[in-house]
Amino acid sequence: MTLWLLAMELQPHQPKSFDFPKRSFGKKVPVMRSFQASWFDRWPWLHYIESRDVVLCFHCAEAKKQKKLNWCNNADEAFISKGFYNWKDATVKHVQHESSNCHKEAVLKVVTVQIY
Ligand SMILES: [Zn+2]
Numbered sequence: 001m002t003l004w005l006l007a008m009e010l011q012p013h014q015p016k017s018f019d020f021p022k023r024s025f026g027k028k029v030p031v032m033r034s035f036q037a038s039w040f041d042r043w044p045w046l047h048y049i050e051s052r053d054v055v056l057c058f059h060c061a062e063a064k065k066q067k068k069l070n071w072c073n074n075a076d077e078a079f080i081s082k083g084f085y086n087w088k089d090a091t092v093k094h095v096q097h098e099s100s101n102c103h104k105e106a107v108l109k110v111v112t113v114q115i116y
Contacts, residue, residue, distance in 0.1 A: 012047035012058035014040040021053050025088040033087040043094045045103075054083030057097060063106035072102035079103075 020034040035055065040046055047058035057079040063069050064080050078084040079097050086093060097103055 010062075012045060013049070014044075014046065015048060015050065016040060018048070018050060023053070023085065023087060025086075031088070035085075035087055036090075039090065039094065043098065045098075045107075046094070049083060052083055054085045056080065056083060057103060057106070059106040059110050060097075060102055063110045066110065068109040069102060069105055071105045072100070075102050076100055 016037045018037070020037070022032040022034040024030045025033055035048065035053070040048075045058045045060075047056045047061065048054075049056065057076075060069070060076070060080045064075075069075065069080075076097055078086075078093075080102070084090075084093065
């Protein structure tokens, strides 16, 4: 396998033309919401799993798999292993996750190592 192919497999899965399913949010006045493809541009670490309609943080999930997350004590399991699908609050949660200690550690240990 060439390094180029290897690098391609290390990219998050971002199917931009996928027909994202809708989920219902809110009990009194349900609103149907789906994942937005534009979020891929804003948060390039989003890794979408089509079979479950959830996203993971690509870097955090990879860091967890490699057992490299040691500093963070309140790991954001939704983005790391369980799968996040709260599209209603997605933009807020994505910003929160991106500024979390876990995410910073993952980027430092996984992304930086890949580049250099
Ligand atoms: Zn992360």
